[in-house]
Amino acid sequence: MNHRTVLRAEVVADIYAGPNCDQVKNLFRAHADGDMDESIDSADIVLKCKELPPGTIIEVRYPACPACGLARLDTLDASKKIIGHASKCECSFDWDKWAQDKYS
Numbered sequence: 001m002n003h004r005t006v007l008r009a010e011v012v013a014d015i016y017a018g019p020n021c022d023q024v025k026n027l028f029r030a031h032a033d034g035d036m037d038e039s040i041d042s043a044d045i046v047l048k049c050k051e052l053p054p055g056t057i058i059e060v061r062y063p064a065c066p067a068c069g070l071a072r073l074d075t076l077d078a079s080k081k082i083i084g085h086a087s088k089c090e091c092s093f094d095w096d097k098w099a100q101d102k103y104s
């Protein structure tokens, strides 16, 4: 069974967020199949099973470290809820600097 991408979203960093333009805020930037340059920015994406056909695949891909290939690690609280992401890779690659450079 082949699949066709009908919606794609990337988490982008708005590095000029906040009243003083000095805060970082993550947003989904979504593109739907057939939209040429249209994109929609939103804080959350809600997926409802009843709105998707059987066989739909949801995939989440984290950026991989360009030096060692590890995915960026989640930072978890005591209840295993994701509260952030590691600033540096285990090999010392600087994820925060990478995001700053990519989205500035």
Ligand SMILES: [Zn+2]
Pocket (backbone or CB within 6 Å): 065, 066, 067, 068, 069, 070, 089, 090, 091, 092, 093
């Ligand atoms: Zn690494």
